[in-house]
Amino acid sequence: MNDEYVLQLQHITKEYPGVVALKDVSLEVKKGEILALIGENGAGKSTLIKTCSGAVIPTAGKIVVNGKTFTSMSPQLAAENGIAIIYQEFNNVKGLSAAENLFLGNPIKKGIVIDKKAMEREAEKAFNQLNIKIDPKKLVGDLTVGYQQMIEIAKAIKQNARVLIMDEPSAPLTSAEVESMFKVCELLKAKGVSIIYISHRLDEIFRLSDRIVVLRDGEYVKTLITKDSHVEELIHLMVGRDLTETYPARTDCINRDETVLELQNVSGNGDKDISFQLHKGEVLGLGGLVGAGRTELAQMIFGAVEKTSGRMFLKGKEIHPKSPRQAIDAGIALVPEDRKRHGALLTISVKNNINMPTYPKISFLSVIKSRKESEVATYYQKNLLIKTPSIHQIVKNLSGGNQQKVILGKWLAANSELIIFDEPTRGIDVGAKVEIYTLINRLVEQGKSILLISSEMEELMGMSDRIIVLAEGKITGELKRDSFDQKTIMRMASAV
Ligand SMILES: Nc1ncnc2c1ncn2[C@@H]1O[C@H](COP(=O)(O)OP(=O)(O)OP(=O)(O)O)[C@@H](O)[C@H]1O
Ligand SMILES: [Mg+2]
Incomplete structure (x- = not known):
């Protein structure tokens, strides 16, 4: 066993009828690091991280969490072992408050009655810990996507997640919200939480990550140390060729004044x-x-x-x-x-x-x-x-x-x-x-x-x-x- 790693995916293969989504992919996550996972559309990123929650059951391969080996996960096993995934569609309930969402499925009770006040107090604490300003009483449906995402992160942390996996978290956010999300990621990293971060925005990858794992066509390509790598290299590894013109030239059509x-x-x-x-x-x-x-x-x-x-x-x-x-x-x-x-x-x-x-x-x-x-x-x-x-x-x-x-x-x-x-x-x-x-x-x-x-x-x-x-x-x-x-x-x- 290697105790440097909190999570190891070993030789993961996932086959669907007519599609091999993942072919013998391995990666390791160290304690307190931000690991970026990149690759073209369809490279297998989402499929790979879904094996960590049981949303996808691998055809072959192993998942090792803190030295414990699993051939497949379930949502419960993932939670028990400190793994949390934030998907793009959050599982929140819009008609409930921020506090109620934080305690969804696990409410604080006084006897048999749900203790709303206590949940609001605890929610306030949880949000403060992450330096996020959300009124626990506010309905989630009235919050911006950015705040809804923060609640999902707070929930993961409250459940003691040691590995937080985020699949394109920045896609629906405004640039100010992305900044706040980055701050929360840095804070978690400082607390020893490991993060797997998926994004198509390479500038984010360079700002945030410590190491980068590249996938292509369901296969592992390479792991890079972020500070020693370069955007051209990254693109080349992802798409398997150099991209020269980002904005291709065009010729004007006739009758352009119409x-x-x-x-x-x-x-x-x-x-x-x-x-x-x-x-x-x-x-x-x-x-x-x-x-x-x-x-x-x-x-x-x-x-x-x-x-x-x-x-x-x-x-x-x-x-x-x-x-x-x-x-x-x-x-x-x-x-x-x-x-x-x-x-x-x-x-x-x-x-x-x-x-x-x-x-x-x-x-x-x-x-x-x-x-x-x-x-x-x-x-x-x-x-x-x-x-x-x-x-x-x-x-x-x-x-x-x-x-x-x-x-x-x-x-x-x-x-x-x-x-x-x-x-x-x-x-x-x-x-x-x-x-x-x-x-x-x-x-x-x-x-x-x-x-x-x-x-x-x-x-x-x-x-x-x-x-x-x-x-x-x-x-x-x-x-x-x-x-x-x-x-x-x-x-x-x-x-x-
Ligand atoms: N349920 C399924 N049935 C059949 N094929 C699937 C299924 N789920 C995923 N795939 C295939 O697996 C491959 C990998 O998909 P995946 O969603 O992991 O890609 P991705 O790297 O997350 O891409 P993107 O950047 O577009 O989100 C794709 O070719 C996809 O079509
Ligand atoms: Mg995906």
Whole structure:
């Protein structure tokens, strides 16, 4: 036994019908270290960490916790042995308070009655320990995602977790929330807790981790000491090749002056007096902080929420989209930010998901339809590098990032004139990001118009021809490509 390690995964293999998700993968976690786990979409990261909680039972291999060997885990075994996992969808109950969630399944009782006061006191202590400011009485549903995540971390620590595993914890957070989460991670590390941290954001990996384990195609590639490694090396190990151009160049389409979408003093859904024009073959970036009203604007254009005043024109014709269906028929597509909730139908196939928006268009002639559908699905599977054994695979069985690619493919296949992308590359690995940018470029070259919402400043500046910035539901500035500047955009974003 090696007592340097709190957790060891030894020769883990996981096979699904037609898919080998993990092939003989081993890794070790030291006491009080932050170990980053990285790899492309579908590399096997989530599957590997799920073996630690029993959510996935390995086909072969061993899990060694503090010297005790297991061939598989269960949630109870994991808890007893000090392992806690924070998944992307938290298991919290929105209608209960922060304190009640912290003690979920394990309430403090006075006799047979639940002692609410005591739970609130204890919750306060637990939050204080992690330097997080949450009112224990507050309903979890009223807290931001960042705070909900903090409660999950507090819960793990309260249950004496010695190894905390986090699967893409930063994905749903604002940058301020990411900072708070990092502080909590550092604090836990100082207390000797070990952390396994999964993320596609390499800057976070370099800031936070001590060592990095790289997976590729279900296989272990290498372990690196973070301070001795370099981002290019990391990318090379992840994708197996060098990535040269992050933002591929595009050629302008013809007739670029033609206006495709025009908003005149549009208000509603929290936005006020929004006016702008979007041209043919243009990528218009929407900048702003989380909560600035960008998603809200997208929802109005897409008809998911009706505007209360102002006018909207598509190719010079006034439109009043009252439902997404109407917007889709008018030639507008929206790739939503919250893809789990609005995006994919998890229990149907890749092929059917991708073809979903076009169903009313190709409804009769069913023989041609099926062949055409397979063609379309195969095209996007190839171009978006969707990792799946076939287009007939059920979307639920794909990795998180690959599910997102299916939803992207679905809206690209809709062949709309105007496509609104809300955070298109969230949860997407570095290699596939470039493919998505290339696809966006191809659309623009064909004369489609793009409205791009992105919280990644680099992406926004790298992809947009023009950026308008929103703050508190109002437009606070506009920049053309040659005057893009991070500081100016930030200043506009925090205006008002
Ligand atoms: N229940 C399942 N049935 C079939 N295949 C599965 C199942 N669960 C996972 N897989 C496959 O296992 C592979 C690894 O998936 P996993 O979710 O671990 O990837 P990941 O590294 O977490 O990717 P991402 O960055 O996209 O989240 C994928 O090819 C996925 O399609
Ligand atoms: Mg995953």
